[in-house]
Amino acid sequence: MSKAKKRIPAILICIGTAALVYFAGYIPFYTYQEEVLHTTQEQFFSADHLVKLLPFVIIVLLAAACILILLQIREFAAWKRKDDKRYRRLKTKPKGSKVIGQKRSVFMTVRWCCMIVFSLLVMFGGIVLGFHLAGIAFPVLACPTNLDQMVESSCYFLAHIPALFEEYSAGGIILFFVSTIGFAVLLGRVICGFLCPMGLIQDIMDKIRQKSGTEGIRMNEKRHNLLKPVKWLLVFLMLGITFAGGEFCSFCPALATSPVLAGLSVSLYLSGFMMIFVLVSSFFKRRFWCSICPMGLLIGLTHKISPFRIKKDVQSCTECGACYEACPMGVKIIYTEREKSDVTDMNCIMCGECIRKCPEDNALAMTFAGKTLFRASRKQILSGFENRKAQKGGDVQ
Numbered sequence: 001m002s003k004a005k006k007r008i009p010a011i012l013i014c015i016g017t018a019a020l021v022y023f024a025g026y027i028p029f030y031t032y033q034e035e036v037l038h039t040t041q042e043q044f045f046s047a048d049h050l051v052k053l054l055p056f057v058i059i060v061l062l063a064a065a066c067i068l069i070l071l072q073i074r075e076f077a078a079w080k081r082k083d084d085k086r087y088r089r090l091k092t093k094p095k096g097s098k099v100i101g102q103k104r105s106v107f108m109t110v111r112w113c114c115m116i117v118f119s120l121l122v123m124f125g126g127i128v129l130g131f132h133l134a135g136i137a138f139p140v141l142a143c144p145t146n147l148d149q150m151v152e153s154s155c156y157f158l159a160h161i162p163a164l165f166e167e168y169s170a171g172g173i174i175l176f177f178v179s180t181i182g183f184a185v186l187l188g189r190v191i192c193g194f195l196c197p198m199g200l201i202q203d204i205m206d207k208i209r210q211k212s213g214t215e216g217i218r219m220n221e222k223r224h225n226l227l228k229p230v231k232w233l234l235v236f237l238m239l240g241i242t243f244a245g246g247e248f249c250s251f252c253p254a255l256a257t258s259p260v261l262a263g264l265s266v267s268l269y270l271s272g273f274m275m276i277f278v279l280v281s282s283f284f285k286r287r288f289w290c291s292i293c294p295m296g297l298l299i300g301l302t303h304k305i306s307p308f309r310i311k312k313d314v315q316s317c318t319e320c321g322a323c324y325e326a327c328p329m330g331v332k333i334i335y336t337e338r339e340k341s342d343v344t345d346m347n348c349i350m351c352g353e354c355i356r357k358c359p360e361d362n363a364l365a366m367t368f369a370g371k372t373l374f375r376a377s378r379k380q381i382l383s384g385f386e387n388r389k390a391q392k393g394g395d396v397q
């Protein structure tokens with residue numbers, strides 16, 4: 001096939017995306033309606049109601065188109081630079097960062113189950129089960145536009161602090177801060193690794209990348225450091241907008257997930273585009289949004305005193321660096337620490353990837369109040385080689 005012909009799919013994708021973006025203005029991106037909050041089970045399963053999922057479908061399609069365009073651009077750039085090695089690597093589709101064949105640990109199964117169950121609960125629990133979780137402080141999870149069941153969520157009031165002081169008595173305000181901070185201290189960033197639907201969406205995008213054999217973007221320390229000011233900027237933007245009486249929620253990408261998937265009518269112009277950014281960025285770089293998420297940063301402030309810890313046995317560590325390589329958040333202390341046993345970092349989302357990839361028994365572990373939940377195991381790592389050996393029917397070098 002000639003080089004010009006190879007470019008045809010990319011050109012078609014560009015035209016398709018431009019058309020989608022243009023016509024998106026004609027597609028009903030619904031605006032918030034008070035009465036829709038009281039959706040009954042029958043209404044939820046009606047065809048009319050399911051049509052409201054259309055914006056989410058468009059968001060996913062636009063994100064897929066953007067990913068395909070970026071892949072084409074990346075390939076084209078390598079070809080243009082005559083970087084044959086890189087071009088071949090992109091064409092031969094390496095297997096991402098996955099440890100080939102490694103058996104799934106119980107910890108990882110539990111983590112994925114928690115993420116799926118909590119996301120479903122947040123999105124559909126209120127409608128299908130008739131739950132009323134008002135007052136429970138679920139940072140991020142409890143989007144207030146997702147049924148009136150969660151209007152007193154901490155996420156909503158963190159973005160509407162003046163409203164909190166207007167609507168509640170002193171007792172209510174104290175209760176809000178005590179419950180929110182208490183919840184954040186108890187779980188820390190376990191919320192990010194186990195509960196947040198945005199985390200689940202990003203992990204799914206990463207799995208899709210791995211399955212497609214697409215090469216991800218490697219983030220070194222310098223690149224991670226560049227993201228730090230962005231994170232703080234978003235926190236100040238969030239607080240600035242909230243104190244100025246603005247609507248930070250309109251920018252929040254989570255608005256395009258839980259309320260929309262629950263079939264509710266919300267305005268998606270800004271949050272829809274933010275969601276596309278989240279989907280595309282997390283496809284190329286695992287948990288990219290988490291690296292700049294303002295809510296994650298706020299939860300991280302309490303993470304240092306949470307009972308969930310990452311512990312390191314410095315005697316067992318051989319300084320191989322596999323943990324740092326595997327960490328989606330670029331937490332370096334797990335690799336560099338040579339004295340302290342506690343290597344919990346405010347950026348750590350407690351995903352356990354470093355522990356899963358650590359080849360030395362007990363060198364890294366996740367604990368809750370001193371009790372080990374998950375620890376590094378050489379046997380677990382070797383299970384990957386055994387699986388490959390079984391698949392190939394011979395020795396693996």
Ligand code: SF4
Binds near residue numbers: 191192198
């Ligand atoms: S950093 Fe933000 S988006 Fe990521 S899991 Fe935590 S709360 Fe969710």
Ligand code: SF4
Binds near residue numbers: 328329330331352
């Ligand atoms: S330090 Fe380990 S548990 Fe924490 S984010 Fe990095 S890989 Fe996940």
Ligand code: SF4
Binds near residue numbers: 316323
């Ligand atoms: S992966 Fe394990 S052995 Fe290797 S540097 Fe990290 S803690 Fe040490």
